[in-house]
Amino acid sequence: MKFSKATNYALHTMLYFVVTDPKQQLGVQPLAEKMEISPTYLSKILTQLVKAGLVESASGAKGGYRLPRGWESISFLDIIHAVEGPVSLFDGCLNDNPECMVKQVMVSAEDKMEEELKQRTLADFAESAPAAL
Amino acid sequence: MKFSKATNYALHTMLYFVVTDPKQQLGVQPLAEKMEISPTYLSKILTQLVKAGLVESASGAKGGYRLPRGWESISFLDIIHAVEGPVSLFDGCLNDNPECMVKQVMVSAEDKMEEELKQRTLADFAESAPAAL
DNA sequence: TCTATTATAGATATAATAACTCTTTTATAG
DNA sequence: CTATAAAAGAGTTATTATATCTATAATAGA
Ligand code: SF4
Ligand code: SF4
Numbered sequence: 001m002k003f004s005k006a007t008n009y010a011l012h013t014m015l016y017f018v019v020t021d022p023k024q025q026l027g028v029q030p031l032a033e034k035m036e037i038s039p040t041y042l043s044k045i046l047t048q049l050v051k052a053g054l055v056e057s058a059s060g061a062k063g064g065y066r067l068p069r070g071w072e073s074i075s076f077l078d079i080i081h082a083v084e085g086p087v088s089l090f091d092g093c094l095n096d097n098p099e100c101m102v103k104q105v106m107v108s109a110e111d112k113m114e115e116e117l118k119q120r121t122l123a124d125f126a127e128s129a130p131a132a133l
Numbered sequence: 134m135k136f137s138k139a140t141n142y143a144l145h146t147m148l149y150f151v152v153t154d155p156k157q158q159l160g161v162q163p164l165a166e167k168m169e170i171s172p173t174y175l176s177k178i179l180t181q182l183v184k185a186g187l188v189e190s191a192s193g194a195k196g197g198y199r200l201p202r203g204w205e206s207i208s209f210l211d212i213i214h215a216v217e218g219p220v221s222l223f224d225g226c227l228n229d230n231p232e233c234m235v236k237q238v239m240v241s242a243e244d245k246m247e248e249e250l251k252q253r254t255l256a257d258f259a260e261s262a263p264a265a266l
Numbered sequence: 267t268c269t270a271t272t273a274t275a276g277a278t279a280t281a282a283t284a285a286c287t288c289t290t291t292t293a294t295a296g
Numbered sequence: 297c298t299a300t301a302a303a304a305g306a307g308t309t310a311t312t313a314t315a316t317c318t319a320t321a322a323t324a325g326a
Contacts, residue, residue: 001134001137001213001217001220001222002134002221002223002224003134003223003239004134004285005285006285008223008225012235015235027302028301028302029301037286038287040286040288040289041285041286041287043302043303044286044303044304046302047303047304050302050303057301058293058294058301058302059292059294059301059303060292060293060294060299060300060302061293061294061296061298061299061300061301062294062295062296062300062301063293063294063295063302064301064302065302087134087135088135089134089135090135090136092141102144102145105209105249105253106136106209108249109209109246109247109250110246112246112248112249114242115245116242116245117242125234137312137314160271160272161272162272170315171315173315173317173318174315176273177275179273180274183274190272190273191272191273191323192271192272192273192274192321192322193270193272193273193321193322193323194270194271194322194323194324194325195271195323195325196271196272196273196322196323196324197272197273198273
Protein backbone atom coordinates (compact mmCIF):
# COMPACT_ATOMS: atom_id res chain seq x y z
CA MET A 1 0.00 0.00 0.00
CA LYS A 2 2.45 2.56 -1.21
CA PHE A 3 3.40 4.32 -4.37
CA SER A 4 6.01 2.63 -6.49
CA LYS A 5 9.53 3.91 -6.85
CA ALA A 6 8.76 4.62 -10.47
CA THR A 7 6.16 7.12 -9.35
CA ASN A 8 8.73 8.71 -7.14
CA TYR A 9 11.16 9.04 -9.99
CA ALA A 10 8.45 10.50 -12.19
CA LEU A 11 7.47 13.11 -9.65
CA HIS A 12 11.03 14.17 -9.05
CA THR A 13 11.76 14.30 -12.74
CA MET A 14 8.81 16.54 -13.42
CA LEU A 15 9.78 18.79 -10.57
CA TYR A 16 13.29 18.92 -11.88
CA PHE A 17 12.01 20.09 -15.24
CA VAL A 18 10.18 22.89 -13.49
CA VAL A 19 13.01 24.12 -11.30
CA THR A 20 15.57 24.14 -14.09
CA ASP A 21 13.98 25.48 -17.24
CA PRO A 22 10.64 24.30 -18.55
CA LYS A 23 11.56 25.32 -22.09
CA GLN A 24 14.90 23.61 -22.47
CA GLN A 25 15.40 20.18 -23.96
CA LEU A 26 16.96 17.87 -21.42
CA GLY A 27 18.60 14.51 -21.96
CA VAL A 28 17.93 11.53 -19.79
CA GLN A 29 21.52 11.03 -18.59
CA PRO A 30 21.80 14.00 -16.26
CA LEU A 31 18.48 13.10 -14.71
CA ALA A 32 19.46 9.49 -14.27
CA GLU A 33 22.67 10.51 -12.59
CA LYS A 34 20.85 12.82 -10.19
CA MET A 35 18.64 10.01 -8.96
CA GLU A 36 21.25 7.32 -9.33
CA ILE A 37 19.29 5.00 -11.57
CA SER A 38 20.01 3.61 -15.00
CA PRO A 39 19.19 5.85 -17.97
CA THR A 40 17.22 3.13 -19.74
CA TYR A 41 15.00 2.59 -16.77
CA LEU A 42 14.27 6.25 -16.33
CA SER A 43 13.73 6.47 -20.05
CA LYS A 44 10.99 3.91 -19.76
CA ILE A 45 9.27 5.95 -17.11
CA LEU A 46 9.62 9.08 -19.18
CA THR A 47 8.07 7.33 -22.14
CA GLN A 48 5.02 6.66 -20.00
CA LEU A 49 4.82 10.34 -19.21
CA VAL A 50 5.18 11.17 -22.90
CA LYS A 51 2.31 8.87 -23.77
CA ALA A 52 0.19 10.57 -21.16
CA GLY A 53 1.08 13.91 -22.72
CA LEU A 54 2.87 15.17 -19.64
CA VAL A 55 6.22 15.65 -21.34
CA GLU A 56 7.36 16.15 -24.89
CA SER A 57 10.19 14.19 -26.39
CA ALA A 58 12.41 14.63 -29.42
CA SER A 59 14.43 11.78 -30.84
CA GLY A 60 17.77 12.08 -32.51
CA ALA A 61 20.65 14.43 -32.05
CA LYS A 62 19.89 17.44 -29.88
CA GLY A 63 16.82 15.62 -28.75
CA GLY A 64 15.61 15.17 -25.23
CA TYR A 65 12.64 15.85 -23.04
CA ARG A 66 10.85 18.96 -21.95
CA LEU A 67 7.55 20.08 -20.56
CA PRO A 68 4.73 20.75 -23.00
CA ARG A 69 2.86 24.03 -23.23
CA GLY A 70 0.32 24.12 -20.49
CA TRP A 71 2.62 22.30 -18.08
CA GLU A 72 1.59 24.67 -15.31
CA SER A 73 -1.71 22.86 -14.89
CA ILE A 74 -0.29 19.35 -14.68
CA SER A 75 -1.25 17.90 -11.34
CA PHE A 76 0.35 15.39 -9.05
CA LEU A 77 -2.52 13.10 -9.79
CA ASP A 78 -1.83 13.30 -13.52
CA ILE A 79 1.73 12.16 -12.96
CA ILE A 80 0.78 9.40 -10.58
CA HIS A 81 -1.90 8.06 -12.86
CA ALA A 82 0.43 8.13 -15.83
CA VAL A 83 2.87 5.85 -14.06
CA GLU A 84 0.68 3.71 -11.84
CA GLY A 85 -2.16 3.34 -14.26
CA PRO A 86 -5.77 3.57 -13.25
CA VAL A 87 -5.40 2.49 -9.66
CA SER A 88 -8.23 1.49 -7.44
CA LEU A 89 -7.20 0.98 -3.87
CA PHE A 90 -9.99 -1.46 -3.31
CA ASP A 91 -10.35 -4.39 -5.65
CA GLY A 92 -11.06 -8.06 -5.37
CA CYS A 93 -14.72 -7.49 -4.74
CA LEU A 94 -16.44 -10.69 -5.70
CA ASN A 95 -20.20 -10.32 -5.45
CA ASP A 96 -20.38 -6.97 -7.10
CA ASN A 97 -23.12 -5.34 -5.10
CA PRO A 98 -23.36 -1.67 -6.13
CA GLU A 99 -25.15 -0.80 -2.92
CA CYS A 100 -22.34 -2.13 -0.77
CA MET A 101 -21.18 0.41 1.74
CA VAL A 102 -17.77 -1.14 2.14
CA LYS A 103 -16.92 -0.28 -1.39
CA GLN A 104 -18.51 3.12 -1.04
CA VAL A 105 -16.37 3.97 1.94
CA MET A 106 -13.18 2.88 0.24
CA VAL A 107 -13.94 4.68 -2.97
CA SER A 108 -14.87 7.83 -1.15
CA ALA A 109 -11.64 7.70 0.82
CA GLU A 110 -9.67 7.32 -2.37
CA ASP A 111 -11.57 10.22 -3.89
CA LYS A 112 -10.59 12.45 -1.00
CA MET A 113 -6.96 11.66 -1.61
CA GLU A 114 -7.22 12.21 -5.32
CA GLU A 115 -8.95 15.53 -4.84
CA GLU A 116 -5.96 16.75 -2.92
CA LEU A 117 -3.51 15.42 -5.48
CA LYS A 118 -5.49 17.02 -8.27
CA GLN A 119 -5.32 20.45 -6.68
CA ARG A 120 -1.56 20.49 -6.51
CA THR A 121 -0.09 21.42 -9.87
CA LEU A 122 3.37 22.08 -11.16
CA ALA A 123 2.58 25.78 -11.12
CA ASP A 124 2.66 25.63 -7.33
CA PHE A 125 6.28 24.64 -7.54
CA ALA A 126 7.45 27.10 -10.15
CA GLU A 127 8.47 29.61 -7.48
CA SER A 128 8.09 27.92 -4.16
CA ALA A 129 10.43 24.97 -4.40
CA PRO A 130 13.47 25.67 -6.55
CA ALA A 131 15.67 24.19 -3.84
CA ALA A 132 13.70 20.98 -3.37
CA LEU A 133 15.58 18.61 -5.60
CA MET B 134 -0.77 1.01 -5.07
CA LYS B 135 -3.65 -0.93 -3.68
CA PHE B 136 -4.73 -2.52 -0.45
CA SER B 137 -3.72 -6.13 0.03
CA LYS B 138 -6.14 -9.00 -0.08
CA ALA B 139 -5.42 -9.54 3.58
CA THR B 140 -6.87 -6.14 4.32
CA ASN B 141 -9.91 -7.10 2.34
CA TYR B 142 -10.36 -10.25 4.35
CA ALA B 143 -9.92 -8.33 7.56
CA LEU B 144 -12.53 -5.76 6.66
CA HIS B 145 -15.03 -8.38 5.62
CA THR B 146 -14.39 -10.43 8.71
CA MET B 147 -14.98 -7.48 10.98
CA LEU B 148 -18.14 -6.61 9.13
CA TYR B 149 -19.26 -10.19 9.44
CA PHE B 150 -18.81 -10.05 13.19
CA VAL B 151 -21.04 -6.99 13.25
CA VAL B 152 -23.85 -8.30 11.09
CA THR B 153 -24.06 -11.62 12.90
CA ASP B 154 -23.71 -11.11 16.61
CA PRO B 155 -20.97 -8.98 18.13
CA LYS B 156 -21.21 -10.84 21.42
CA GLN B 157 -20.92 -14.42 20.22
CA GLN B 158 -17.69 -16.38 19.98
CA LEU B 159 -17.06 -17.40 16.41
CA GLY B 160 -14.63 -19.98 15.12
CA VAL B 161 -12.38 -19.37 12.18
CA GLN B 162 -13.71 -22.18 10.00
CA PRO B 163 -17.08 -20.74 9.08
CA LEU B 164 -15.44 -17.44 8.21
CA ALA B 165 -12.79 -19.13 6.11
CA GLU B 166 -15.43 -21.04 4.22
CA LYS B 167 -17.40 -17.89 3.52
CA MET B 168 -14.44 -16.22 1.87
CA GLU B 169 -12.99 -19.41 0.45
CA ILE B 170 -9.56 -19.17 2.00
CA SER B 171 -7.67 -21.51 4.25
CA PRO B 172 -8.47 -21.30 7.96
CA THR B 173 -4.81 -20.99 8.93
CA TYR B 174 -4.32 -18.03 6.66
CA LEU B 175 -7.36 -16.22 7.93
CA SER B 176 -6.29 -17.12 11.43
CA LYS B 177 -3.04 -15.33 10.85
CA ILE B 178 -4.88 -12.22 9.79
CA LEU B 179 -7.16 -12.46 12.79
CA THR B 180 -4.18 -12.74 15.06
CA GLN B 181 -2.97 -9.41 13.74
CA LEU B 182 -6.33 -7.91 14.59
CA VAL B 183 -6.13 -9.43 18.05
CA LYS B 184 -2.72 -7.86 18.63
CA ALA B 185 -4.14 -4.52 17.60
CA GLY B 186 -6.95 -4.99 20.09
CA LEU B 187 -9.65 -5.03 17.44
CA VAL B 188 -10.90 -8.51 18.25
CA GLU B 189 -10.74 -10.77 21.27
CA SER B 190 -9.71 -14.36 21.05
CA ALA B 191 -10.12 -17.39 23.27
CA SER B 192 -8.06 -20.53 22.83
CA GLY B 193 -9.23 -24.01 23.57
CA ALA B 194 -12.54 -25.74 23.27
CA LYS B 195 -15.48 -23.39 22.82
CA GLY B 196 -12.98 -20.74 21.98
CA GLY B 197 -13.03 -18.42 19.01
CA TYR B 198 -13.10 -14.77 18.14
CA ARG B 199 -15.43 -11.93 18.92
CA LEU B 200 -15.51 -8.17 19.01
CA PRO B 201 -14.30 -6.46 22.18
CA ARG B 202 -16.36 -4.01 24.17
CA GLY B 203 -16.21 -0.69 22.47
CA TRP B 204 -16.21 -2.28 19.03
CA GLU B 205 -18.67 0.34 17.82
CA SER B 206 -15.93 2.91 17.58
CA ILE B 207 -13.48 0.79 15.60
CA SER B 208 -12.80 2.55 12.34
CA PHE B 209 -11.86 1.35 8.89
CA LEU B 210 -8.52 2.98 9.40
CA ASP B 211 -7.91 0.96 12.56
CA ILE B 212 -8.49 -2.25 10.66
CA ILE B 213 -6.36 -1.25 7.70
CA HIS B 214 -3.50 -0.15 9.88
CA ALA B 215 -3.66 -3.34 11.90
CA VAL B 216 -3.11 -5.43 8.79
CA GLU B 217 -1.01 -3.22 6.56
CA GLY B 218 1.15 -1.81 9.30
CA PRO B 219 2.04 1.83 9.49
CA VAL B 220 1.81 2.62 5.81
CA SER B 221 3.20 5.73 4.27
CA LEU B 222 2.26 6.11 0.66
CA PHE B 223 5.34 8.11 -0.01
CA ASP B 224 8.67 6.69 1.01
CA GLY B 225 12.10 6.41 -0.44
CA CYS B 226 12.87 10.02 0.27
CA LEU B 227 16.62 10.27 0.34
CA ASN B 228 17.72 13.75 1.33
CA ASP B 229 15.28 14.21 4.13
CA ASN B 230 14.39 17.83 3.77
CA PRO B 231 11.55 18.62 6.19
CA GLU B 232 10.63 21.72 4.19
CA CYS B 233 10.13 19.74 1.00
CA MET B 234 6.77 20.43 -0.54
CA VAL B 235 6.68 17.18 -2.46
CA LYS B 236 6.55 15.26 0.75
CA GLN B 237 4.09 17.72 2.21
CA VAL B 238 1.70 17.27 -0.68
CA MET B 239 1.85 13.50 -0.51
CA VAL B 240 1.45 13.37 3.23
CA SER B 241 -1.44 15.78 3.14
CA ALA B 242 -3.14 13.69 0.46
CA GLU B 243 -2.72 10.61 2.56
CA ASP B 244 -4.11 12.45 5.55
CA LYS B 245 -7.22 13.34 3.62
CA MET B 246 -7.81 9.70 2.86
CA GLU B 247 -7.15 8.60 6.41
CA GLU B 248 -9.52 11.21 7.76
CA GLU B 249 -12.30 9.68 5.76
CA LEU B 250 -11.38 6.15 6.81
CA LYS B 251 -11.22 7.23 10.42
CA GLN B 252 -14.74 8.62 10.35
CA ARG B 253 -16.29 5.39 9.22
CA THR B 254 -16.73 3.06 12.16
CA LEU B 255 -18.31 -0.33 12.65
CA ALA B 256 -21.22 1.40 14.31
CA ASP B 257 -22.21 2.77 10.91
CA PHE B 258 -22.71 -0.78 9.74
CA ALA B 259 -24.60 -2.16 12.70
CA GLU B 260 -27.93 -1.32 11.11
CA SER B 261 -27.22 -0.11 7.63
CA ALA B 262 -25.54 -3.07 6.04
CA PRO B 263 -26.74 -6.38 7.40
CA ALA B 264 -27.10 -7.69 3.85
CA ALA B 265 -23.69 -6.63 2.61
CA LEU B 266 -21.71 -9.77 3.17
C1' DT C 267 -6.02 -36.10 34.30
C1' DC C 268 -7.28 -36.99 29.64
C1' DT C 269 -9.21 -35.59 25.34
C1' DA C 270 -11.24 -32.86 21.97
C1' DT C 271 -11.11 -28.36 20.28
C1' DT C 272 -9.27 -24.05 18.91
C1' DA C 273 -5.95 -20.32 18.61
C1' DT C 274 -0.83 -19.24 17.83
C1' DA C 275 3.64 -19.66 15.89
C1' DG C 276 7.13 -21.01 12.56
C1' DA C 277 8.85 -22.70 8.62
C1' DT C 278 8.20 -23.11 3.97
C1' DA C 279 6.36 -22.99 -0.84
C1' DT C 280 4.24 -20.62 -4.64
C1' DA C 281 2.79 -16.73 -7.23
C1' DA C 282 2.73 -12.14 -8.49
C1' DT C 283 4.72 -7.88 -9.01
C1' DA C 284 8.25 -4.50 -8.97
C1' DA C 285 12.60 -3.09 -10.28
C1' DC C 286 16.00 -3.04 -13.29
C1' DT C 287 19.25 -4.39 -17.46
C1' DC C 288 20.56 -5.42 -22.13
C1' DT C 289 19.88 -5.20 -26.89
C1' DT C 290 17.81 -3.59 -30.96
C1' DT C 291 15.26 -0.32 -33.52
C1' DT C 292 13.69 4.21 -34.90
C1' DA C 293 14.26 9.04 -35.57
C1' DT C 294 16.80 13.34 -36.55
C1' DA C 295 20.22 17.13 -36.57
C1' DG C 296 24.40 18.26 -38.74
C1' DC D 297 26.48 9.14 -43.64
C1' DT D 298 27.14 9.50 -38.87
C1' DA D 299 26.73 10.70 -34.27
C1' DT D 300 23.21 11.15 -30.87
C1' DA D 301 19.21 10.20 -28.34
C1' DA D 302 14.60 8.28 -27.55
C1' DA D 303 11.45 3.99 -28.03
C1' DA D 304 10.55 -0.65 -27.91
C1' DG D 305 11.13 -5.44 -26.58
C1' DA D 306 12.89 -9.25 -24.25
C1' DG D 307 14.57 -10.95 -20.41
C1' DT D 308 16.56 -11.08 -15.30
C1' DT D 309 16.61 -10.44 -10.62
C1' DA D 310 14.71 -9.01 -6.24
C1' DT D 311 11.04 -8.31 -3.35
C1' DT D 312 6.65 -8.95 -1.59
C1' DA D 313 2.15 -11.05 -1.31
C1' DT D 314 -0.32 -15.06 -0.71
C1' DA D 315 -1.05 -19.28 1.01
C1' DT D 316 -0.24 -23.95 3.09
C1' DC D 317 1.57 -27.32 6.37
C1' DT D 318 3.12 -28.70 10.68
C1' DA D 319 3.86 -28.19 15.36
C1' DT D 320 2.87 -25.95 19.76
C1' DA D 321 0.07 -23.83 23.44
C1' DA D 322 -4.16 -23.10 25.78
C1' DT D 323 -8.67 -24.40 27.64
C1' DA D 324 -13.33 -26.41 28.38
C1' DG D 325 -15.51 -30.39 29.55
C1' DA D 326 -15.70 -35.41 30.57
S1 SF4 E 1 -19.41 -6.97 0.96
FE1 SF4 E 1 -19.25 -5.29 -0.59
S2 SF4 E 1 -17.06 -5.12 -1.01
FE2 SF4 E 1 -17.35 -7.11 -0.03
S3 SF4 E 1 -17.59 -8.58 -1.72
FE3 SF4 E 1 -19.67 -7.91 -1.09
S4 SF4 E 1 -20.15 -6.17 -2.48
FE4 SF4 E 1 -17.90 -6.48 -2.57
S1 SF4 F 1 12.77 16.51 -3.19
FE1 SF4 F 1 11.67 16.22 -1.25
S2 SF4 F 1 10.74 14.18 -1.39
FE2 SF4 F 1 12.32 14.28 -2.96
S3 SF4 F 1 14.17 13.42 -1.95
FE3 SF4 F 1 14.24 15.67 -1.69
S4 SF4 F 1 13.28 16.02 0.32
FE4 SF4 F 1 12.68 13.92 -0.32
